[in-house]
Amino acid sequence: MVYDAFVLLSFGGPEKPDDVMPFLRNVVRGRGVPDERLAEVAEHYYHFGGVSPINQQNRDLLAAIKKEIDLPAYWGNRNWHPMLADTVAQMRDDGVKHALGFATSAYGGYSSCKQYWEDIAKARAEVGPGAPVISKLRQFWDHPGFVGPHQNAVRAALATLDESRRETTRLVFTAHSIPVSMAKTAGPTGGRYEAQLHETARLVAGHDDWDLVWQSRSGPPQVPWLEPDINDHLEVLQQRGVTDVVVSPIGFVSDHLEVLWDLDNEAADTAKRLGLGYARAATPGTDPQFVTMVRELVQERTDGAPLQRLGTLPVWDDCPVPCCPPPQRRGA
Numbered sequence: 001m002v003y004d005a006f007v008l009l010s011f012g013g014p015e016k017p018d019d020v021m022p023f024l025r026n027v028v029r030g031r032g033v034p035d036e037r038l039a040e041v042a043e044h045y046y047h048f049g050g051v052s053p054i055n056q057q058n059r060d061l062l063a064a065i066k067k068e069i070d071l072p073a074y075w076g077n078r079n080w081h082p083m084l085a086d087t088v089a090q091m092r093d094d095g096v097k098h099a100l101g102f103a104t105s106a107y108g109g110y111s112s113c114k115q116y117w118e119d120i121a122k123a124r125a126e127v128g129p130g131a132p133v134i135s136k137l138r139q140f141w142d143h144p145g146f147v148g149p150h151q152n153a154v155r156a157a158l159a160t161l162d163e164s165r166r167e168t169t170r171l172v173f174t175a176h177s178i179p180v181s182m183a184k185t186a187g188p189t190g191g192r193y194e195a196q197l198h199e200t201a202r203l204v205a206g207h208d209d210w211d212l213v214w215q216s217r218s219g220p221p222q223v224p225w226l227e228p229d230i231n232d233h234l235e236v237l238q239q240r241g242v243t244d245v246v247v248s249p250i251g252f253v254s255d256h257l258e259v260l261w262d263l264d265n266e267a268a269d270t271a272k273r274l275g276l277g278y279a280r281a282a283t284p285g286t287d288p289q290f291v292t293m294v295r296e297l298v299q300e301r302t303d304g305a306p307l308q309r310l311g312t313l314p315v316w317d318d319c320p321v322p323c324c325p326p327p328q329r330r331g332a
């Protein structure tokens, strides 16, 4: 297979206050989420001036990737400009025939993986004849270029806490909560989102003495999502005699709004109220190891370079069909 371009696939985020509500309506399109719920989430964005850091983080990542790979590199989002369909139209105009796509999510499951395949299919359908083919690069939860930066960040965060309390300091990993039904059907045999997160946590920690908990739950209260929430878990840890926590958001590749709001605001406040020492570990962002990982994932496909991986769960290039069905529409 000859690939003639690279495309960064991401979530997208607002870059000014007037973007916020239209962006949120795009995120929940077709789900029947009331504007009142969106207005609540919008406040998190307004707190940061209506600007999510995610787009700038992707511009920075793309610039770093361009220095590493020989292909023309593009960027398109699911929910905000640059929208993937506009990018695919540009790629067609530039004569691109078959691109490799890198999604800013390491794991399997509907929101993290399958939905990016859907984004590609929708964007290509919108562009119509002549739209380039886009093959998504594989999931990378156990790649040394993803695990390494998280590992260094955990070490750095731990170093900011009081060393005399190391015995009662707990390592807590977080990832985006998802509906339990979505977790059950993640990957070709189910449960893959949680299984991969457990594998990543074990690889980052280098031992088994940690907790994996969840953040950023949304959706109606009667729908079960993965639990416990990080804030509830901090209460439990404090009751058990834990004095300090290192919180490592292994579910994410950059310090976007869900990290800044849900961890640096909410969870940090909870820790303060409970008298817990708190250090949030960084995400990979544009760490050189992470950028090198992107190049190595490309080279797996272009040069048949060996798979770089630390774990043992199965990995594959193209999504087996059927897997990771979309969530049930509300009332459906």
Ligand SMILES: CC1=C(CCC(=O)O)c2cc3nc(cc4[nH]c(cc5[nH]c(cc1n2)c(C)c5CCC(=O)O)c(CCC(=O)O)c4C)C(CCC(=O)O)=C3C
Pocket (backbone or CB within 6 Å): 011, 012, 013, 014, 024, 027, 028, 031, 041, 052, 053, 054, 104, 105, 111, 112, 176, 177, 178, 179, 217, 218, 219, 251, 252, 256, 257, 258
């Ligand atoms: C697994 C997962 C990831 C990690 C993988 C990946 O990175 O892809 C992720 C990332 C992100 N989620 C983000 C933001 C939002 N997620 C929402 C809603 C939801 N997320 C879900 C799952 C995930 N989400 C789910 C099952 C829903 C509900 C159903 C739905 O509607 O799909 C909503 C709607 C409002 C609400 O109800 O809270 C918002 C605003 C941002 C942008 C942050 C920024 O702007 O910096 C990012 C990177």
Ligand SMILES: [Fe+2]
Pocket (backbone or CB within 6 Å): 176
């Ligand atoms: Fe989300």
